[in-house]
Amino acid sequence: MAGVVENRQVVLKEYIDGIPKESDMEMKSEKVALKAPKGSGAFLVKNLYLSCDPYMRGRMRNFHASYIPPFVPGQPIEGFGVAKVVDSDNPDFKPGDYISGLTGWEDYTLIYNNTSLSQLRKIQPDDCIPLSYHVGLLGMPGFTAYVGLYEICSPKKGEYVFVSAASGAVGQLVGQLAKLHGCYVVGSSGSSQKVDLLKNHFGFDDAFNYKEEADLDAALKRYFPQGIDVYFDNVGGDMLDAALLNMRVHGQIAVCGMVSLHSFSDPKGIHNLHSLIPKRIKMQGFLQSDYLNKFPEFLEHVSERYKQQNIVYIEDMNEGLETAPAAFVGLFSGRNIGKQVICVARD
Amino acid sequence: MAGVVENRQVVLKEYIDGIPKESDMEMKSEKVALKAPKGSGAFLVKNLYLSCDPYMRGRMRNFHASYIPPFVPGQPIEGFGVAKVVDSDNPDFKPGDYISGLTGWEDYTLIYNNTSLSQLRKIQPDDCIPLSYHVGLLGMPGFTAYVGLYEICSPKKGEYVFVSAASGAVGQLVGQLAKLHGCYVVGSSGSSQKVDLLKNHFGFDDAFNYKEEADLDAALKRYFPQGIDVYFDNVGGDMLDAALLNMRVHGQIAVCGMVSLHSFSDPKGIHNLHSLIPKRIKMQGFLQSDYLNKFPEFLEHVSERYKQQNIVYIEDMNEGLETAPAAFVGLFSGRNIGKQVICVARD
Numbered sequence: 001m002a003g004v005v006e007n008r009q010v011v012l013k014e015y016i017d018g019i020p021k022e023s024d025m026e027m028k029s030e031k032v033a034l035k036a037p038k039g040s041g042a043f044l045v046k047n048l049y050l051s052c053d054p055y056m057r058g059r060m061r062n063f064h065a066s067y068i069p070p071f072v073p074g075q076p077i078e079g080f081g082v083a084k085v086v087d088s089d090n091p092d093f094k095p096g097d098y099i100s101g102l103t104g105w106e107d108y109t110l111i112y113n114n115t116s117l118s119q120l121r122k123i124q125p126d127d128c129i130p131l132s133y134h135v136g137l138l139g140m141p142g143f144t145a146y147v148g149l150y151e152i153c154s155p156k157k158g159e160y161v162f163v164s165a166a167s168g169a170v171g172q173l174v175g176q177l178a179k180l181h182g183c184y185v186v187g188s189s190g191s192s193q194k195v196d197l198l199k200n201h202f203g204f205d206d207a208f209n210y211k212e213e214a215d216l217d218a219a220l221k222r223y224f225p226q227g228i229d230v231y232f233d234n235v236g237g238d239m240l241d242a243a244l245l246n247m248r249v250h251g252q253i254a255v256c257g258m259v260s261l262h263s264f265s266d267p268k269g270i271h272n273l274h275s276l277i278p279k280r281i282k283m284q285g286f287l288q289s290d291y292l293n294k295f296p297e298f299l300e301h302v303s304e305r306y307k308q309q310n311i312v313y314i315e316d317m318n319e320g321l322e323t324a325p326a327a328f329v330g331l332f333s334g335r336n337i338g339k340q341v342i343c344v345a346r347d
Numbered sequence: 348m349a350g351v352v353e354n355r356q357v358v359l360k361e362y363i364d365g366i367p368k369e370s371d372m373e374m375k376s377e378k379v380a381l382k383a384p385k386g387s388g389a390f391l392v393k394n395l396y397l398s399c400d401p402y403m404r405g406r407m408r409n410f411h412a413s414y415i416p417p418f419v420p421g422q423p424i425e426g427f428g429v430a431k432v433v434d435s436d437n438p439d440f441k442p443g444d445y446i447s448g449l450t451g452w453e454d455y456t457l458i459y460n461n462t463s464l465s466q467l468r469k470i471q472p473d474d475c476i477p478l479s480y481h482v483g484l485l486g487m488p489g490f491t492a493y494v495g496l497y498e499i500c501s502p503k504k505g506e507y508v509f510v511s512a513a514s515g516a517v518g519q520l521v522g523q524l525a526k527l528h529g530c531y532v533v534g535s536s537g538s539s540q541k542v543d544l545l546k547n548h549f550g551f552d553d554a555f556n557y558k559e560e561a562d563l564d565a566a567l568k569r570y571f572p573q574g575i576d577v578y579f580d581n582v583g584g585d586m587l588d589a590a591l592l593n594m595r596v597h598g599q600i601a602v603c604g605m606v607s608l609h610s611f612s613d614p615k616g617i618h619n620l621h622s623l624i625p626k627r628i629k630m631q632g633f634l635q636s637d638y639l640n641k642f643p644e645f646l647e648h649v650s651e652r653y654k655q656q657n658i659v660y661i662e663d664m665n666e667g668l669e670t671a672p673a674a675f676v677g678l679f680s681g682r683n684i685g686k687q688v689i690c691v692a693r694d
Contacts, residue, residue, distance in 0.1 A: 066625045067596070236621065240620075255620070257624065258620070258621050258624070264621065266618075267619065268616065269615065269618050270620055271613075271615070271616050273583065273587075273614075273617055274583065276602045276630070276631070277602055277603070277604065277605070277632040277634070278414050278632075278634070279414075280631075280632050280633050280637060281632050282631045282632075283623070283631070284623070284627075284628070284630070285623030285625070285627050285628050287624070287625070287627055290627060
C-alpha cells in the first residue's frame with residue numbers, strides 16, 4: 001500500500017521511581033500510513049526535533065494525580081517537539097506547516113490537539129532562528145525561564161540573582177534575561193567547561209562548578225557576600241538547602257525543577273526551611289503552562305533580543321531517534337551542554 | 348532612699364541551640380529606683396502581663412544575623428508585655444498610662460522606645476477586653492494570625508483551610524477568622540482536650556490530635572479529601588511534610604512558625620518540597636512586624652468581633668514572674684492551653 005512507512009518509536013517499558021536509565025526505554029517499530037483519518041480532526045506529522053526535558057521523568061512514575069498523566073508503558077514517549085505536517089484532517093494545520101508542541105518520540109505522530117497541555121502552535125519559519133529553538137529558547141524551556149523570572153519573582157535592577165543548572169535549557173536564558181534586567185547574576189553548573197560558557201559566552205557575572213565545592217553554603221557566601229535576592233532553582237536538594245541559608249530578607253525562590261531528586265518515594269530532606277520566617281522568603285513552584293496568555297509577549301521579547309544578538313543559546317544536538325534514551329538519561333548526570341535536543345530528521 | 352524597690356528578673360544563663368529547658372534561665376534580683384532618668388527620654392514601667400512566645404527561642408541562640416538581636420546572657424529576657432507607666436521622661440508616655448510592647452521579664456523595666464521592633468503603643472483600657480489580651484488576641488500573636496491569613500494567603504469563601512497548633516495563641520484566631528470568612532477549617536493540636544476546644548469552643552469544622560495519628564498524610568487525607576487550599580503552618584516538621592502532599596493546586600502555605608524544630612544546627616529534613624512544582628504551591632515566611640501599617644485595621648476588626656461575641660479567646664495564665672521559665676519551656680511540649688501569659692502583677 002502506498003504511503004505506508006516504517007515508524008520507529010522510543011517507548012517506556014515500565015513505570016519507574018528513581019533516576020531514569022536507558023534500559024527503562026526501548027526502540028520499537030511499526031508500520032504507519034501517512035494519512036490523517038477522515039473525520040478524526042487529527043493531523044499526521046513528521047517529527048524533526050524532539051526535546052529532552054527533566055520534567056518528563058515525572059511522567060515515568062505510576063502517579064495519576066498530577067497536572068499531566070503518566071506515560072503509557074509500551075507506547076511512544078510524549079514530549080515537546082518541532083514537526084512538519086504531512087497530512088491533515090484539521091483545517092488549522094495544513095500539509096507543509098511547521099508546528100511545535102507535544103508530539104511522540106517516533107518518526108511520525110498522529111496529533112489530535114485535544115488538550116491545552118499539548119501547547120500546539122504553528123511556527124513561522126525564520127531564516128535567522130533555527131527551527132529547533134522552538135523546543136528550547138523559544139519553546140517551553142525558554143518560556144519557563146521568562147515566567148519564573150518575571151511572573152514568579154520580581155527582580156529589581158541591581159539585585160543579586162542566583163541560577164542553578166545555569167547552562168541548561170532554562171538556566172542559560174534566566175541568567176541572560178536577569179543580566180539584561182540589570183541584575184548581578186551568578187550561575188552554578190557541573191563542569192569547568194560549563195562554568196567557562198556561563199562566564200564567557202552567556203555573560204554571567206560569575207559562575208562556579210558545584211562539584212568542586214565541598215561546602216555549598218561557603219561557596220554561596222563567597223559568590224554572594226551580600227546574599228541572594230532571587231534564586232531560580234532548577235535542582236532542589238543540597239543547593240536549595242544552601243541557598244536558603246544565603247537568601248536576603250524578602251528573597252524570592254522560583255522553584256522550577258528538582259533535577260537532583262534521586263527518588264520521588266524517598267526524597268532527600270531539605271533542612272533549612274526555618275530560614276523562610278526571619279528572612280520572609282517566598283518560595284513558589286510554578287508551571288509555564290499556567291501563563292500561556294503571556295506566550296506571544298515572550299516570543300516577541302526573546303526573538304527580538306536574539307536577533308539583536310543580545311541573547312545567545314546553546315543546544316546539545318543528538319543525531320537520530322535512537323540516541324534519545326541516552327540523551328534523556330544524560331540530563332540527570334548533567335552530560336548535556338546546553339539544551340538537549342534530538343534531531344530525528346532535517347525537514 | 349525612697350522609691351527604690353526590689354526588682355526580680357528572669358535572665359538567660361547562656362546561649363542554647365536545642366529546645367529550651369527551665370535550667371537555661373534563672374531568677375535574679377536587684378534594686379531599682381522607680382525613676383526614669385532625666386534627659387534619657389525613657390520611661391519606667393511596672394510589668395503586669397508577660398507573653399511567652401515560641402519565636403523567643405530564636406533569640407536564645409548565639410546568632411546575630413537575624414531580624415532581631417539575640418538576648419544578652421545575664422540580662423532579663425525581653426518579650427512582649429502589658430505594663431503601666433510609673434515614671435516618665437518621655438512626653439508620649441505618662442505615669443498611669445497602660446502600654447503594650449517589648450519589655451523585660453522582670454518587675455520593672457526602663458523602656459527607651461528606640462526601635463520599631465519594640466512595637467510600643469498605649470492601650471486604652473476597655474471594660475470589655477482584658478488588659479492581657481494586648482499580648483494575645485489584640486497583640487503580636489493575634490496580628491500574626493491576621494497578617495498570615497489575609498496578607499500572605501488570600502483565602503476565598505468555601506476554601507479548605509488547615510491550621511496546625513490550632514489552639515495556640517495564633518492558631519485559635521486563624522481558625523476563627525477563616526470561619527468568619529466562609530472557609531472550611533480543620534485544626535490539629537496535641538491533646539483531646541484541645542481538640543474538644545477547637546470543635547466546641549472555637550467553632551472549627553473539625554480537629555484532630557496529631558499525637559494519635561501514626562500517619563499524618565493519611566490523617567490529612569481523611570480530614571481533607573478534597574485537599575488543602577491554605578495551610579497556616581505553626582509547627583513545620585512532619586506536619587508540613589504531610590501537608591505538602593495534601594495541598595491543592597495553587598495552594599498557599601503561610602510559614603508562621605516551626606515550633607516542632609528540635610535544633611537550629613541540625614534541623615530535621617522536609618522531604619516533599621517536590622510537590623511545590625506540579626501543584627504550583629506558594630510557601631511564604633512572614634513576620635507581622637512588616638505589616639504594622641495594618642495594625643489599626645486589625646485592632647478594630649478583631650476588637651469589634653470580640654465584643655460582638657463572634658470571636659473568643661483562651662489564655663493560659665500563670666501567676667507570678669517565677670513561673671515564667673516553666674511556662675515558656677512548656678510551649679515546646681504543648682503544655683499550655685491557649686495563649687501562654689504570665690501575670691506579674693494585677694495593676
